[in-house]
Amino acid sequence: MTSTPLPVGASLRGWLDHLQRSGRLTLTNPDVDLRFGVAGVANRLDGISASVFPAPGGHPVPIVSGLLSQRSWMAEAAGVEQSELITRFEDACLNPVPSEETSHAPCQQLVHHDVDLEKQLPIPTHNEHDHGAYITAGLLIARRPDTGVQNVSIHRLQVSGPNRLGALLLPRHTLAFFAEREREGADLDIAIVVGVDPLTLMASQAIVPIDHDELEISGALRGAPLTVTKCVTNSVRVPAEAEFVLEGRLLSNVREPEGPFGEFPQYYGERAERHVIEIDALTQRESPLYHTIVGGGLEHLLLGGIPREASFLSHLKRSFPCVRDVHLSRGGTCRYHLYVQLETPKPGEAKNVILGAFATHYDIKHVTVVDIDVDVHDPTEVEWAVATRFQADRDLVVVAGSQGSKLDPSTADGFGTKMGLDATVPTDAPEMRFTRIRVPGQQEIHLDKVAAPAPGDWHERATSHGQPATAALTLTSTEGFT
Template identity: 30%
Template sequence: MARDLRGFLKLLEERGQLRRIKAPVDPDLEIAEIANRMLQAGGPALLFENVRGTSYPVAINTLGTVERVVWGLNRDCPEDLEALGKRLAMLQQPKPPKKIAQAIEFGKVLFDVVKAKPGRDFFPPCQQVVLKDPEVDLEQLPLIRPYPGDAGKIVTLGLVITKDVETGTPNVGVYRLQLQSRNTMTVHWLSVRGGARHLRKAAEAGKKLEVAIALGVDPLIIMAAATPIPVDLSEWLFAGLYGGGGVPLAQCKTVDLQVPADSEFVLEGTIAPGEVLPDGPFGDHMGYYGGVEDSPLIRFQCMTHRRDPIYLTTFSGRPPKEEAAIAIALNRIYTPILRQQVSEIVDFFLPMEALSYKLAIISIDKAYPGQAKRAAMAFWTALPQFTYTKFVIVVDKDINIRDPRQVVWAIASKVDPSRDAFVLPETPFDSLDFASQKIGLGGRMAIDATTKIPPETNHAWGEPLISDPDTAATVDRRWEEYGFADLDLGAVDANAFGYDIK
């Protein structure tokens, strides 16, 4: 598979996961409405070939299922992602190998790092067409407006590339941008993000911040940029580790930044510190419209693109959405890294229904009293993305954390709210969470749903109910004899118990 957007779309089409739409469609509301219905049904990616107001086709829903996210990460199944996570965890906090086999494995990982080093493309496809002021016209791009209350057209899957004005260290992030005029956009990023830090340092130095926006890139790079794990690697190197080979980069035409050479479009511009415009409101991942915020204004002086470029987009909202599918897949990568940070954690799960980050369920191998509370506190500080996790439920290792019936049973049967629930009030929080009493400041709750041991309790715990092993073996052996050969009880239908699972 070619390491670019076109190669991925070709792969999806070959596997029956891409639908081409030749009928004319409007980027204002209509594309998002069609894509949202397809997302709800778990349907294929879409390529709109006849978009009103532009000559460029629009791809959307490319990463709308976990299966497609796994393919985008150059893997075959979700289980493969945990193996990738183990290798990344080894790089994060490498320990001296104690055995020959461990030394060999660590050597393989270091070799992967060497292979992942980005390369340089001196004749990049992304610069087959070069437009400079006054030819730059962002209004020719098929930017979508997903919801009727949105303030304008947006860019959602663009890589926003900046660098530290002192050290030259680049940052690659995925931030929302709002079209403001034919050559300007505002960028919406949180103050803790790399781009915002770079802008503050540029302001302190009295300089403009150079910015490049890469549109339509290899899904590997998008997911590397969206994975804020504490590994001392550039996003380019991280993407190379995801894909097993270095990302080819190209030098921009008017700013001192590098972009993926196979990008479909590249926008080059600068931010003058202090120059802002109102940004928003827009529909966000919480399922509501966000507020209006003064955001940095980017002035673009150059746009380059491939011949016959394809515009890639997505949109936020209440799950299921592409961002939720990405989060579920990345959950597998985080697991080994999290285990390394918090050794007692056996497994963890971020349900899509809880926006893939607002509620975490973690299982532990409990060995001492108070361990569940320790695990919850450690979870909140283990990785940057868990800073905004509002609820943590801790269960024993024998609970299947992906089965809501088992989790609810653990809460109902093992929790005394006066003892097992604790709240951290007024912690720095997600400004998009309207449930917080104060915007940007909210509480967190942890629930200890593990079996209690002294001195957590002063009485003996009940004996768990289990089947008689001999009888269970007999029933297994005689299952077909009972006439149940056509029944597979390994995968229980949760809908039969009142769960509306789609």
């Protein structure tokens, strides 16, 4: 019996090799500056190519960036067609695969108990007004000591000292775990994992109940258990194949200044008193790679957007069978604007879907619901539906005084207003009023059989009455539409 091969995204180094073979990996000159240089090059290549930076700023550890900066790349990593990506992720969230533990992990080939973050890691400074160097692609793994339940998430982590990090913890599961420990006057053991495979990166962003370990979603995406290992100084389990692991504690009753930092809304998260992590040990591979995500870049946006779409779709379909598809638009920072496609909603149901969408996650600010004939992945289609099917006095939903994103600068520390647009066809509308125009047979036309790029004598051929147009435009082996 032969085992099913793992998706190409199940290995960081395997994924980089795959990108190289397909012409999507760029190797820079050595010694690109850690301050703005790495981010500048990565942004210029954003969505085109992943980047490898040898000896960045003279540091011996190379940096990689831009691993997942296209929606299609995420589908490739998971081994599915782009149209199947959300369904695949949704299935992984619903059917997690428990991890498999090992005591022989590449991520612990070298162990450092004397930690100096900026000497041991090539940590870049990305945007102009960032306070300094930030770890941006670190998976923060927290473990409840009483139940062993883990949570995986990504937070911006400011280097505040040789073994000290400032952390922005938004009101989600990591903060809930920490609040339990802080009420007892105790620290929360954590690990920060840098340099993991694309599937684990994607899994870390799943929106699932608090008792779900996102590492098990990674196992489901790969079709096999993710191999994990116990940390050296605490009981947190981390991916065994990771490049670096920072083992430490979220400190109880300690807050220190953190920020500003360039965030996904394309603005800076402000400076404020925030949580603090103390690092007790650093473990690594013998020849590691350091992954960084440039704040506000495509990798940043899509990593948060695609997994959330799958989670939101699953959540909404449980309550509303008419829901068919969802999309978090790039113009809405892949967080704030949600488009929802419905099939034959009942009277008033579209507005219920809007309210249900607000409840999926506090980040959702504007929801637009459309009919099955509108492609929610095409912003022009959605705008067309709003332009021709929406009337504000009839179809607008406004929820004032609600919790939103603290990173949205238009809110008062996250307190703001949400808006829904019902851009579906009114259920009592006459049949022809909203019937879309259509040319019968248009999609079945084979362009390569009826047309070709115009030759130099196009005018003579176009006005010739002695031969059929199709014969005049016969394709050669080197001409044709692709």
